[in-house]
Amino acid sequence: MARFVTVSDPADPRLADYVRLRDVNLRKSLEAEHGLFIAEGEKVIRRAVGTGYPARSFLMAERWVEPLADVLERTDAPVYVADDATVEAIAGFPVHRGALASMRRLPLPAVADLLTGARRVLVLEDLVDHANVGSIFRCAAALGVDAVVLSPRCADPLYRRSVKVSMGAVFAIPYARMTSWRDGLAELRAAGFTLLALTPDQSAVPLDKALSAAARHRADRVALMLGSEGDGLSSRWLDEADQPVCIPMSPAAMDNGVDSLNVVAAAAIACHALMR
Amino acid sequence: MARFVTVSDPADPRLADYVRLRDVNLRKSLEAEHGLFIAEGEKVIRRAVGTGYPARSFLMAERWVEPLADVLERTDAPVYVADDATVEAIAGFPVHRGALASMRRLPLPAVADLLTGARRVLVLEDLVDHANVGSIFRCAAALGVDAVVLSPRCADPLYRRSVKVSMGAVFAIPYARMTSWRDGLAELRAAGFTLLALTPDQSAVPLDKALSAAARHRADRVALMLGSEGDGLSSRWLDEADQPVCIPMSPAAMDNGVDSLNVVAAAAIACHALMR
Numbered sequence: 001m002a003r004f005v006t007v008s009d010p011a012d013p014r015l016a017d018y019v020r021l022r023d024v025n026l027r028k029s030l031e032a033e034h035g036l037f038i039a040e041g042e043k044v045i046r047r048a049v050g051t052g053y054p055a056r057s058f059l060m061a062e063r064w065v066e067p068l069a070d071v072l073e074r075t076d077a078p079v080y081v082a083d084d085a086t087v088e089a090i091a092g093f094p095v096h097r098g099a100l101a102s103m104r105r106l107p108l109p110a111v112a113d114l115l116t117g118a119r120r121v122l123v124l125e126d127l128v129d130h131a132n133v134g135s136i137f138r139c140a141a142a143l144g145v146d147a148v149v150l151s152p153r154c155a156d157p158l159y160r161r162s163v164k165v166s167m168g169a170v171f172a173i174p175y176a177r178m179t180s181w182r183d184g185l186a187e188l189r190a191a192g193f194t195l196l197a198l199t200p201d202q203s204a205v206p207l208d209k210a211l212s213a214a215a216r217h218r219a220d221r222v223a224l225m226l227g228s229e230g231d232g233l234s235s236r237w238l239d240e241a242d243q244p245v246c247i248p249m250s251p252a253a254m255d256n257g258v259d260s261l262n263v264v265a266a267a268a269i270a271c272h273a274l275m276r
Numbered sequence: 277m278a279r280f281v282t283v284s285d286p287a288d289p290r291l292a293d294y295v296r297l298r299d300v301n302l303r304k305s306l307e308a309e310h311g312l313f314i315a316e317g318e319k320v321i322r323r324a325v326g327t328g329y330p331a332r333s334f335l336m337a338e339r340w341v342e343p344l345a346d347v348l349e350r351t352d353a354p355v356y357v358a359d360d361a362t363v364e365a366i367a368g369f370p371v372h373r374g375a376l377a378s379m380r381r382l383p384l385p386a387v388a389d390l391l392t393g394a395r396r397v398l399v400l401e402d403l404v405d406h407a408n409v410g411s412i413f414r415c416a417a418a419l420g421v422d423a424v425v426l427s428p429r430c431a432d433p434l435y436r437r438s439v440k441v442s443m444g445a446v447f448a449i450p451y452a453r454m455t456s457w458r459d460g461l462a463e464l465r466a467a468g469f470t471l472l473a474l475t476p477d478q479s480a481v482p483l484d485k486a487l488s489a490a491a492r493h494r495a496d497r498v499a500l501m502l503g504s505e506g507d508g509l510s511s512r513w514l515d516e517a518d519q520p521v522c523i524p525m526s527p528a529a530m531d532n533g534v535d536s537l538n539v540v541a542a543a544a545i546a547c548h549a550l551m552r
Binding site for chain 1: 449549
């Protein structure tokens with residue numbers, strides 16, 4: 001059973017996990033240092049707890065205690081109860097969903113362990129935008145991709161906004177982070193994955209065609225690589241891939257200056273094609 | 277050749293087109309009343325002008341006059357030049373892209389005219405979020421969908437945020453707005469379109485299968501219907517469709533509570549399938 005503690009001082013040191021939730025730089029270092037992440041809203045908190053992440057503490061308006069009673073019953077973590085103004089003063093913005101939890105991160109698997117048994121994986125290189133990472137995890141989970149491998153600098157799936165945008169799907173799909181960008185793809189290759197690199201370059205093989213060919217050659221392990229929002233995949237990774245692949249664009253649209261999809265739309269199409 | 281006018285008073289009535297750009301309710305009524313929309317940033321302004329929308333005026337920081345010189349040379353509209361603080365005071369936020377244009381809307385075609393010659397169309401019912409509408413137009417344009425039909429209440433593709441998120445793709449694909457929600461689908465049916473209604477309901481026919489069947493039956497005009505962010509398609513429209521169709525989800529993900537895609541991911545997959 002949780003301990004309930006009413007709080008009203010935004011500077012209370014017990015609430016340090018929740019400060020300035022929109023200050024990306026502060027949050028990145030604070031969350032890394034303490035090995036925590038923030039779950040926001042009843043649904044996401046439920047999923048985080050249900051996945052097995054241990055709670056460090058909760059912070060919520062009184063009205064959320066009842067709807068979350070079954071979750072709070074089974075935790076030893078303190079539950080800080082505050083009015084909306086106090087929560088806003090701590091978090092730095094009005095928390096519409098009214099309930100926050102500070103969760104302890106769990107160690108990520110090594111890439112080699114993650115790949116054991118996986119047949120279809122996504123590899124994300126250096127995505128910057130947390131919302132994009134969250135959306136891509138949601139697509140990958142919903143469509144049945146087995147796992148996601150992140151480059152060393154790719155944005156964090158457990159950052160509050162990633163978790164929120166993914167609707168908790170970041171908890172539903174296993175992932176790992178490479179320790180080396182330079183050698184990262186070697187592990188995928190060693191595990192027998194065919195590496196397909198998604199590029200807007202229309203001279204590349206269409207994705208569907210490459211996947212059919214892979215199926216014909218009984219390549220039963222396929223990794224689809226997606227690059228960052230602005231520049232796409234690095235030339236090093238493009239060169240290292242087995243094949244660059246593209247999503248065919250309408251020639252008329254390209255004449256009109258519409259020559260690419262955003263990374264989430266591309267990922268959705270790619271995951272769907274991968275799992276057909 | 278444009279007339280250049282230096283301005284510094286945020287209350288200058290000549291700048292009324294640009295006030296409080298983030299105030300959705302104000303902007304909706306102001307833009308409807310004056311038949312205008314706002315293009316933001318050099319690239320989007322170029323596309324709007326290139327598409328043939330007439331400019332009412334421009335508002336920009338001095339540094340944008342040179343990069344846009346070729347556009348401004350060919351317009352009779354006034355170009356208001358102001359420092360960043362003045363632009364921010366008018367717009368209500370710091371306009372990072374530094375250049376704005378107020379464009380005159382052009383009359384939309386009637387749905388029946390839009391459909392002449394179109395073979396693959398999207399139909400959007402009551403989407404609320406302007407960013408989603410912009411993203412969906414970008415997918416539809418890039419992948420070669422012929423046209424988009426909007427329900428009477430669907431969010432406006434020419435709202436500033438839709439235009440921005442679409443990277444100007446809203447100018448690259450023709451669209452029309454139904455005058456009646458109740459009778460709107462009848463026009464599509466009269467034009468010989470097979471109506472496929474996208475639903476998360478996994479008992480519906482998979483989208484790819486329905487499209488293959490349509491191809492076998494030589495149904496050469498297909499309309500794909502997408503519903504609003506929260507509730508999906510209305511039951512009336514679902515009932516009226518020829519067939520409900522779904523994007524198959526991973527059963528494991530559904531057990532984990534990941535039971536749907538967001539509307540942009542679904543639209544991307546649907547447009548790609550439609551154009552294969």
